Amino acid sequence: MNRVGKLYFKYGTMGSAKTAMLLTQAYNFEERGMKYLCMKPIIDDRENDNVIRSRIGIERKCSWIYPDSDLYAMLKQMFENSQNVKDWILIDECQFLSTLQIDQLARIVDDYGVNVVCYGLRTDFQSHAFEGSKRLFELADTIEEIKSTCSCGRKTIINARIDSTGNIVTDGDQVEIGGDDKYVSLCRRCWRNRSIESTQRGAIKFEDE
Numbered sequence: 001m002n003r004v005g006k007l008y009f010k011y012g013t014m015g016s017a018k019t020a021m022l023l024t025q026a027y028n029f030e031e032r033g034m035k036y037l038c039m040k041p042i043i044d045d046r047e048n049d050n051v052i053r054s055r056i057g058i059e060r061k062c063s064w065i066y067p068d069s070d071l072y073a074m075l076k077q078m079f080e081n082s083q084n085v086k087d088w089i090l091i092d093e094c095q096f097l098s099t100l101q102i103d104q105l106a107r108i109v110d111d112y113g114v115n116v117v118c119y120g121l122r123t124d125f126q127s128h129a130f131e132g133s134k135r136l137f138e139l140a141d142t143i144e145e146i147k148s149t150c151s152c153g154r155k156t157i158i159n160a161r162i163d164s165t166g167n168i169v170t171d172g173d174q175v176e177i178g179g180d181d182k183y184v185s186l187c188r189r190c191w192r193n194r195s196i197e198s199t200q201r202g203a204i205k206f207e208d209e
């Protein structure tokens with residue numbers, strides 16, 4: 001096979017319209033008669049309709065990726081069935097993929113000349129790289145930042161987790177299932193200031209008790 005594909009990583013903070021961009025890309029492929037497949041890691045067992053959905057109201061069917069899915073084997077089988085060749089693979093929430101799964105995607109790109117576009121977050125609520133994202137920074141052919149703006153005007157960097165009163169949460173599991181209301185995208189400076197304020201509020205509360 002002579003096709004040359006690329007592994008893309010398009011990252012941004014929460015609320016940077018990554019999913020909307022993925023769905024717009026899918027729509028453009030349909031308009032141009034190009035074959036594509038949408039995929040997404042399953043992180044919430046309660047989700048059972050396999051669709052990628054954005055807040056602006058568009059959605060597309062997707063294939064689930066499980067924590068133990070062998071993406072190379074899955075996609076190889078698809079490419080070797082000549083009825084089912086895709087030009088593009090679009091993956092949402094790729095930060096939740098494992099190092100091994102990103103390696104499998106890179107191999108699929110190299111062996112089958114397909115383009116794989118991964119959309120996801122760079123870091124978790126404690127500002128550390130997610131496993132899948134770290135590996136994408138190491139391996140991707142093309143890396144693109146999807147920028148969005150903090151309320152102060154600077155670029156958002158941090159996906160801060162907040163509690164019901166808006167205080168910044170600094171401890172907890174890396175993945176916490178829940179709505180977007182548990183997170184706020186902030187620039188690094190606002191994140192630091194709000195973390196200090198949250199700590200001080202916590203200390204005052206503690207003295208009152």
Ligand SMILES: [Zn+2]
Nearest residue numbers: 150152187190
């Ligand atoms: Zn800010």
